Amino acid sequence: MADRLVVIGGDAAGMSAASQARRRRTADELEIVAFERGHFTSYSACGIPYWVGGQVDEIDDLISRDPATFRDEYRIDVRTRHEVTAIDLDRREVVARNLDDGGREVREHFDQLVYAAGAVPATPEWARTDAAGVFGVQTLDDGAALLDWLEQDPSPRRAVVIGGGYIGVEMAEALIRRGLTVSLVERSPEPMSTVDPDMGALVRKALCGLGLDVRSGVNVSGLQSRDGRVVAVHTDAGTLPADVVVLGLGVRPNTALAAEAGLPLGPTGAIRVDLRMRVPGQDGIWAAGDCVESVHRVSGQPVYVPLGTHANKQGRVAGINIGGGYATFAGVVGTAVTRVCDLEVGRTGLRERDATAAGFEFVAVRVESTNRAGYFPGAESMTVKLIAERRTGRLLGAQIVGRSEAAKRIDVLAVALWNRMTVEEMANLDLGYAPPYSPVWDPVLVAARKAAAALR
Amino acid sequence: MADRLVVIGGDAAGMSAASQARRRRTADELEIVAFERGHFTSYSACGIPYWVGGQVDEIDDLISRDPATFRDEYRIDVRTRHEVTAIDLDRREVVARNLDDGGREVREHFDQLVYAAGAVPATPEWARTDAAGVFGVQTLDDGAALLDWLEQDPSPRRAVVIGGGYIGVEMAEALIRRGLTVSLVERSPEPMSTVDPDMGALVRKALCGLGLDVRSGVNVSGLQSRDGRVVAVHTDAGTLPADVVVLGLGVRPNTALAAEAGLPLGPTGAIRVDLRMRVPGQDGIWAAGDCVESVHRVSGQPVYVPLGTHANKQGRVAGINIGGGYATFAGVVGTAVTRVCDLEVGRTGLRERDATAAGFEFVAVRVESTNRAGYFPGAESMTVKLIAERRTGRLLGAQIVGRSEAAKRIDVLAVALWNRMTVEEMANLDLGYAPPYSPVWDPVLVAARKAAAALR
Numbered sequence: 001m002a003d004r005l006v007v008i009g010g011d012a013a014g015m016s017a018a019s020q021a022r023r024r025r026t027a028d029e030l031e032i033v034a035f036e037r038g039h040f041t042s043y044s045a046c047g048i049p050y051w052v053g054g055q056v057d058e059i060d061d062l063i064s065r066d067p068a069t070f071r072d073e074y075r076i077d078v079r080t081r082h083e084v085t086a087i088d089l090d091r092r093e094v095v096a097r098n099l100d101d102g103g104r105e106v107r108e109h110f111d112q113l114v115y116a117a118g119a120v121p122a123t124p125e126w127a128r129t130d131a132a133g134v135f136g137v138q139t140l141d142d143g144a145a146l147l148d149w150l151e152q153d154p155s156p157r158r159a160v161v162i163g164g165g166y167i168g169v170e171m172a173e174a175l176i177r178r179g180l181t182v183s184l185v186e187r188s189p190e191p192m193s194t195v196d197p198d199m200g201a202l203v204r205k206a207l208c209g210l211g212l213d214v215r216s217g218v219n220v221s222g223l224q225s226r227d228g229r230v231v232a233v234h235t236d237a238g239t240l241p242a243d244v245v246v247l248g249l250g251v252r253p254n255t256a257l258a259a260e261a262g263l264p265l266g267p268t269g270a271i272r273v274d275l276r277m278r279v280p281g282q283d284g285i286w287a288a289g290d291c292v293e294s295v296h297r298v299s300g301q302p303v304y305v306p307l308g309t310h311a312n313k314q315g316r317v318a319g320i321n322i323g324g325g326y327a328t329f330a331g332v333v334g335t336a337v338t339r340v341c342d343l344e345v346g347r348t349g350l351r352e353r354d355a356t357a358a359g360f361e362f363v364a365v366r367v368e369s370t371n372r373a374g375y376f377p378g379a380e381s382m383t384v385k386l387i388a389e390r391r392t393g394r395l396l397g398a399q400i401v402g403r404s405e406a407a408k409r410i411d412v413l414a415v416a417l418w419n420r421m422t423v424e425e426m427a428n429l430d431l432g433y434a435p436p437y438s439p440v441w442d443p444v445l446v447a448a449r450k451a452a453a454a455l456r
Numbered sequence: 457m458a459d460r461l462v463v464i465g466g467d468a469a470g471m472s473a474a475s476q477a478r479r480r481r482t483a484d485e486l487e488i489v490a491f492e493r494g495h496f497t498s499y500s501a502c503g504i505p506y507w508v509g510g511q512v513d514e515i516d517d518l519i520s521r522d523p524a525t526f527r528d529e530y531r532i533d534v535r536t537r538h539e540v541t542a543i544d545l546d547r548r549e550v551v552a553r554n555l556d557d558g559g560r561e562v563r564e565h566f567d568q569l570v571y572a573a574g575a576v577p578a579t580p581e582w583a584r585t586d587a588a589g590v591f592g593v594q595t596l597d598d599g600a601a602l603l604d605w606l607e608q609d610p611s612p613r614r615a616v617v618i619g620g621g622y623i624g625v626e627m628a629e630a631l632i633r634r635g636l637t638v639s640l641v642e643r644s645p646e647p648m649s650t651v652d653p654d655m656g657a658l659v660r661k662a663l664c665g666l667g668l669d670v671r672s673g674v675n676v677s678g679l680q681s682r683d684g685r686v687v688a689v690h691t692d693a694g695t696l697p698a699d700v701v702v703l704g705l706g707v708r709p710n711t712a713l714a715a716e717a718g719l720p721l722g723p724t725g726a727i728r729v730d731l732r733m734r735v736p737g738q739d740g741i742w743a744a745g746d747c748v749e750s751v752h753r754v755s756g757q758p759v760y761v762p763l764g765t766h767a768n769k770q771g772r773v774a775g776i777n778i779g780g781g782y783a784t785f786a787g788v789v790g791t792a793v794t795r796v797c798d799l800e801v802g803r804t805g806l807r808e809r810d811a812t813a814a815g816f817e818f819v820a821v822r823v824e825s826t827n828r829a830g831y832f833p834g835a836e837s838m839t840v841k842l843i844a845e846r847r848t849g850r851l852l853g854a855q856i857v858g859r860s861e862a863a864k865r866i867d868v869l870a871v872a873l874w875n876r877m878t879v880e881e882m883a884n885l886d887l888g889y890a891p892p893y894s895p896v897w898d899p900v901l902v903a904a905r906k907a908a909a910a911l912r
Contacts, residue, residue, distance in 0.1 A: 012896070044829065044831070044891065044896065046829075046890060046891055050831075050832060056831050056832065056833075061831035062831060166890075297886075307889065309886075309887070309889035309896055309897075309898075312896050330881070332886045333886045335886045335887060336889075337893050339890065339892040373500065373502075373503060375503060375512050375517035375518060376506060376511070376512065377506075377511050377512075408861065408865070408888055408893050408894075409867070411868045411887045411888055412867045412868060414885065414886055414887060414888070415868055415871040415875070415877075418885060419877070425786070428769070428785070429867075429870065429871060429874060430753075430765075430766075430787075430788045430789045430791045430870055430874065431765070431791060431867045431870060431871075432792060432802055432804070432864060432866050432867055432870070433502075433763065433765035433792075433793065434502060434622075434792075434793045434794050435506055436795040437793050437863065437864050438864075440764050440765055440768050441765075441768060442765075444867075
C-alpha cells in the first residue's frame with residue numbers, strides 16, 4: 001500500500017515539499033493530500049503590494065502553480081478552502097473543515113505530515129475591529145478585498161498604513177501609486193526597524209521625499225469607525241483621518257494547531273526543526289516555512305525569519321527527504337531587500353542591537369559612496385554600514401540604503417558573512433568594476449577598509 | 457636626510473602608491489617624485505568610451521586628482537610629459553626626458569622606486585601605420601585625439617572597431633551613440649572572449665540587436681589609406697570601408713625599461729612581485745598596476761589581468777608598505793563586468809578552457825532566469841553559467857549575460873570563489889529576495905542547484 005503524505009498549508013513551503021516528494025516518489029508509492037484554507041496555492045504574497053499598486057495586472061500573475069496544475073500534473077490532491085482544525089498524532093490523522101460545504105468535517109490519515117501553516121498577522125487589541133476598510137495584506141484574498149475597497153465609487157482618498165516594515169512601506173508605495181494621500185505610522189523611532197536607527201533615518205528622509213507622511217515613534221491607540229466604516233486612526237500624536245487602513249504589523253508563526261498537538265516550539269515561539277526539517281522527537285512529522293524557526297549562522301541562536309525565500313528552500317528540503325533523498329537547510333544570515341519607489345534598502349546579519357544581545361563586542365562604520373563611477377550618468381549616492389567583531393575582525397552584519405542598483409549588493413556581504421570573512425580580508429575582494437557599475441573602489445570595499453581601520 | 461621615492465607612471469597604481477606613502481611619511485621624511493609621460497595623472501581610462509560617447513561631458517570628469525593637487529596637497533613632485541628612458545639600479549637613478557623641453561634629460565636619485573609604467577596597446581604589424589584616423593584608446597590623450605577626429609566637418613560616418621573585448625564593445629557603443637555606422641571585427645569565433653563561446657554567442661546576438669555589425673572569426677590583414685587618411689580595413693572576409701578605425705586589441709605589460717634594468721619577469725611576461733608588491737631580489741624596488749602579474753586564487757597560477765581595480769589596490773599596498781605599514785595584495789579571481797547599451801556581461805574565475813589548462817576536471821551548467829520576479833515590470837532574462845570541479849564540487853568560474861541588473865551579480869560568485877565554496881553549499885546561500893530584485897529562487901541559487909545536480 002502507498003504511503004500517505006498530508007500537507008497543511010498550500011503556499012510556498014507546503015507545495016514545495018509536496019512537489020519535491022512527488023518528483024522522487026510516484027503516485028503509486030506516495031499519496032499526497034494538501035489542505036489550504038484560502039482559494040490559492042503557491043502564490044507570491046510578496047507580490048501583493050505590486051498588484052495593489054497596479055504594477056502587476058492580474059492575480060494570476062502572482063500564482064506560480066494553481067490547484068488544477070498540482071492535481072493534473074503532480075497528482076497532488078489539493079483541497080483549497082479546507083481549514084485544518086486538529087492534528088491527532090496518536091491516530092495519525094488530520095481533521096479539516098470544508099469551508100465551502102458548511103464546514104463539513106473530513107479526516108485524513110497520514111504516514112508523513114508536513115506542517116506548513118505559515119504565519120498569522122500580528123493584531124493588537126485595537127486592530128480587532130469589524131469596521132469595513134481595515135485590511136491585512138498577507139494572503140491573495142486579503143489583496144483582493146483591499147482592491148475591491150479601493151475601487152469603490154467614490155474611491156477612498158486618505159490611507160493610513162500602520163507598521164513601517166517591508167510590507168508597510170511597500171503598501172504605502174502602492175497606495176501612493178493609486179493616487180491616495182498616505183500616512184505611515186510606525187512605533188519605532190525610525191521606519192524599517194530591521195536596519196539600525198541611523199540607517200532608518202535615511203529611509204525616513206527618503207520616504208518623506210516620496211510624498212509619504214511618515215509618523216515614526218508614534219503608537220496607535222485605536223481605530224474610529226462611523227456607520228461600520230473606518231474613518232480615522234487614533235494615535236498618541238493625534239488623529240489621522242482615514243478612508244482605508246492597511247495593517248502591516250508583522251506576523252507571528254501560526255502554531256496553534258501544532259502546539260495543541262504537542263509539537264515542540266522553540267524560544268522564538270515558532271516550531272523547532274532539525275537540519276532536515278524534521279520536528280524533533282516526532283516520527284514522520286516535518287515543518288517548514290513561516291511557522292518554523294531557523295538557526296542564525298552569525299549568532300548561532302534560533303531566529304524567526306518569515307520570508308518566502310526560506311519557505312521555498314525549507315519546503316524543498318523537507319520534500320527531498322520525504323522522497324528518500326538527502327537535503328539539509330543550512331540556516332540563515334538574515335538577508336532581506338526592499339524597494340520603495342526608487343529607494344532601495346538591503347540588510348544582512350546582525351544589527352547593532354542584535355550583536356549586543358548576542359554578546360559580541362563590535363565596531364560599526366558607515367560610508368557614503370555611489371552606485372556608479374561618480375562621473376557616470378545616473379550615479380546616485382549609497383550608504384553602506386558594516387558591523388565587525390572586535391579583535392577577530394569578523395563581519396557581523398551589513399546594511400545598505402541607496403537609490404538604484406544599491407540593495408542587491410547586500411548579497412556580496414551575505415556571502416562574506418556566510419563564510420565568516422573578516423573585514424580585513426573583504427577589503428581585498430575581487431569585485432567587478434566598470435564605470436556603469438561602481439566607482440573603482442566598490443562601496444563594499446571602501447566600507448570594509450574603513451571597518452578594518454576602526455579595528456586597529 | 458629624507459628618503460627619496462621615485463614613481464614611474466602617474467596613473468592609478470603609481471599615484472595610489474605615492475599618496476599612501478605620503479599619508480604615512482611627511483615631506484620631511486620622504487621626498488616623492490613621480491614621472492608621467494602624458495599630460496594627466498590618476499585618471500579613469502575606463503571612462504574614455506563614455507567620454508567619447510558623450511555620456512561624460514568633460515575630460516576633467518575622468519581625472520580624480522590632477523598634478524597640481526598632488527603637488528599642493530600631497531607635496532608630491534609630479535612631472536608630467538616626462539618619459540623615463542632608463543633605470544640605473546647600481547647608481548639608483550632614474551633617467552627621464554622632458555618631452556616639452558626638447559627632450560632635455562633629467563636624472564633623479566631614488567632610495568625607493570615604484571615601477572608603475574602600465575601597459576602598452578598590442579599593435580600587430582598591420583596596425584603600425586602613419587595614416588590619420590586610426591586610434592588607440594588607452595590614455596586620455598588618445599581619447600582627446602579621437603574626439604578631435606570625430607568632430608571634423610564633415611564628420612566621419614563609418615567606423616571599424618578592431619577587437620571585441622571590453623574596450624572594443626564599449627567603444628563600439630560610444631560610436632553608435634555618436635551616430636556612426638559601426639563594424640566590430642573580432643578574431644575569435646565570438647566577441648568577448650573573456651567568456652566561454654556559448655556565452656559569447658549570446659553577447660554577439662545582443663550586439664547585433666543593438667545595430668552593431670559584428671564580424672567575429674575574422675582576421676584583419678591590413679589598413680588602407682588614401683591621402684594619409686585611413687579609408688578601409690582589409691580582412692580575410694572582405695574589405696570594410698572606414699572613416700575612422702579604433703584599435704581595441706588588448707594590451708601587454710609595459711616592461712621594456714624594467715627588463716633592461718634586469719627586473720625579473722614572470723611567465724606571463726609581466727613583472728614578478730611578492731605579496732607586498734616588492735620586486736623579488738631587489739631592495740627598495742616595487743611594482744604595481746598593469747605592468748605586473750598576479751596570482752589567480754583559483755588556479756594558483758600567475759596571470760596577467762590589467763584592470764584599474766587591481767592597479768588601485770596594488771598601488772595602495774605598495775604605498776602602505778613604503779610608508780612603513782603592512783599590507784598585502786591577496787591575488788585575483790578574475791572578476792570583470794561590462795555594459796554595452798543595455799547588455800550586461802559579468803565573469804569571474806576560470807573559463808572552461810582555463811579550467812582544462814589548469815588541470816581541473818569539471819562540469820559546466822547554464823540556466824536561464826530573470827533579474828526580477830517574472831511578473832514584475834521590467835523583468836528581463838539572464839543567463840548564468842557555472843563551472844564546478846568534479847568530485848569536490850568547488851566553484852571554478854561563473855559568467856552572466858543579461859539585460860539590466862545582471863552583471864554585478866557576478867560579485868556574489870566572486871565572493872563564493874574567493875572562499876572556495878562548493879556549488880552544493882552555494883545552493884543554500886541566504887541571498888536577498890523581493891520581487892523587484894529576483895525571482896524567489898535567485899538565478900545564482902538556481903544555477904548552483906543545477907551544478908550540484910550535474911555533479912551527482
